[in-house]
Amino acid sequence: MDYPMGNASTFSEYMAYRKVSDLGLRVVVGGLGPDEFLMGYVRHALVLFGPDAVLKAGLEAYRPLAAKLLHTAGQDIDPAEAVTRLVLRGPDPEGRIHALVTEAMNRAGGDLARGLSLSDLATAWRPLVMTSDKLASAYALERRSPYLARELVELSYRLPVKHKITDPAEGKRILRDAAKALGLPREVWGSRDKVGFASPVPAWLNGPLASWADAQIRTALAEAPPALRPLLEGGLKPGGRYDRTRMQALLAAAWFSNQPVRTAA
Incomplete structure (x- = not known):
């Protein structure tokens, strides 16, 4: 992506x-x-x-x-x-x-x-x-x-x-x-029961995968830059069906954790 x-x-x-x-x-x-x-x-x-x-x-x-x-x-x-x-x-x-x-x-x-x-x-x-x-x-x-x-x-x-x-x-x-x-x-x-292309992942992140998701986000929080912290902290709160904050936080944590470490010359 x-x-x-x-x-x-x-x-x-x-x-x-x-x-x-x-x-x-x-x-x-x-x-x-x-x-x-x-x-x-x-x-x-x-x-x-x-x-x-x-x-x-x-x-x-x-x-x-x-x-x-x-x-x-x-x-x-x-x-x-x-x-x-x-x-x-x-x-x-x-x-x-x-x-x-x-x-x-x-x-x-x-x-x-x-x-x-x-x-x-x-x-x-x-x-x-x-x-x-x-x-x-x-x-x-x-x-x-x-x-x-x-x-x-x-x-x-x-x-x-x-x-x-x-x-x-x-x-x-x-x-x-x-x-x-x-x-x-x-x-x-004549269909009146439109349903979006939903995914079970958000429900998993608030259910059986909640502890795993929290651990991933907390690990990233330990070294995250200030600009990223509000999103990560928001992801530690359970969200509803139409709230992607937890999903966004988890993806941001994975992205941040996989970035190469850059050091000054």
Whole structure:
């Protein structure tokens, strides 16, 4: 990866490519794009419709994520703050993510849906594409992403929000309509039980591997530079399903521990 990546799903994706390679295949087709461009993530629905509407739509599995936006009645959350809370999976001590999201929202000129798309482009989109390409390249796989064709991406950005999402549990509206028109079964275009490409690693780090993870982080803390200490210390606290601080701390500890020791000449 060339640098620490505190997202456990990279392990799942890496092993998927390994299996594909073991089968003797050399070209894979990926689905990157629609979730980002066509309001396919639950976080989009949470900002557009609110946490209560999302939970009522049957997405109960996302209650921990929705809880980031649940607040005292009458206290509205600024859109940029709401998006930042949903995007963050760990600490943001210098407010870099919030600044990027705020700039994206300002560029959208009051168009909330466009602001969400621009926020994704400014924060998660580039690392996501680079990660998938590097993981596939590790097994000499050619990874093709048909949804990233330039014309399709540009069309997606121009589409009114009604063609992207009209129901909290059914993003990517235009793709659902196309699938329905092509005669695909309802369980394809009518699915309302979206689940991300989750990894069991975070649960392991807070469960059977907790003592091991703590030991790794504490060992790194003993010699870590001041700038790295807040992240490592945060990783000693158990996190929830949508908190990657512990994972980030562990990866940072491994990265730091494997760096060559440099001494002055």
